[in-house]
Amino acid sequence: MPLHIIHLSQDDPKKxxxxxxxxxxxxxxxxxxxxxxxRGFLLDPLAGEILGPDDIQEINRGAxxxxxxxxxxxxxxxxxxxxxKSPRLKPRTLPLLLAANEVSWGKxxxxxxxxxxxxxxxxxxxxxxxxxxxxxxKFGDExxxxxxxxxxxxxxxxxxxxxxxxQWEFFDKPQ
Numbered sequence: 813m814p815l816h817i818i819h820l821s822q823d824d825p826k827k828x829x830x831x832x833x834x835x836x837x838x839x840x841x842x843x844x845x846x847x848x849x850x851r852g853f854l855l856d857p858l859a860g861e862i863l864g865p866d867d868i869q870e871i872n873r874g875a876x877x878x879x880x881x882x883x884x885x886x887x888x889x890x891x892x893x894x895x896x897k898s899p900r901l902k903p904r905t906l907p908l909l910l911a912a913n914e915v916s917w918g919k920x921x922x923x924x925x926x927x928x929x930x931x932x933x934x935x936x937x938x939x940x941x942x943x944x945x946x947x948x949x950k951f952g953d954e955x956x957x958x959x960x961x962x963x964x965x966x967x968x969x970x971x972x973x974x975x976x977x978x979q980w981e982f983f984d985k986p987q
Contacts, residue, residue: 813877813938815839815929815945816849820882827915829926829949830881838945839929841881851900852876855928857921859903864935864972867904877932881925906931907966907979912955920983927955934963935975 817830819841833839852875853863871877878901906928908920916922923931926945930952933942946952956963962982969975 816876816878817841818880819843829924849876849878852878853904854901855879856903857905859905861904862972862976863904864975865969866972868936871936879925879929907975908983909959912951912958
């Protein structure tokens with residue numbers, strides 16, 4: 813499954829998982845908001861809808877998965893810019909998982925670009941590709957180990973609504 817990343821050069825280049833994926837030819841990186849994929853799903857932690865089983869049919873028809881590599885500190889503005897310039901990309905959030913990367917280890921939902929893309933692949937029935945993109949990273953195996961139980965449960969969900977319910981079995985629901 814082709815993976816796309818819009819890269820805004822807002823983070824430390826030494827810790828940038830998007831650039832490493834690009835160097836290893838595991839993802840297509842777009843350095844501008846002008847030419848992202850025409851249609852697909854934009855991974856947006858602020859989106860009101862979750863990515864899950866209900867989206868598989870559209871993926872099978874050629875929709876793209878698009879991650880936005882930006883600073884967590886600038887994510888509100890960055891996502892608004894992308895949504896304005898690429899209105900055909902449907903925003904989707906991911907079910908909660910714990911980050912294993914060095915910057916946000918153990919923080920729920922604070923995933924690196926590669927961790928977020930790996931979750932998408934797992935949810936969309938591409939677990940081998942998820943392992944392949946995590947393999948070059950020191951924290952890749954740890955991410956899968958740390959989230960083994962929720963990931964297995966998420967894969968059993970039959971709908972996006974069911975996926976939302978399942979995540980609250982592993983994480984505290986916000987009040």
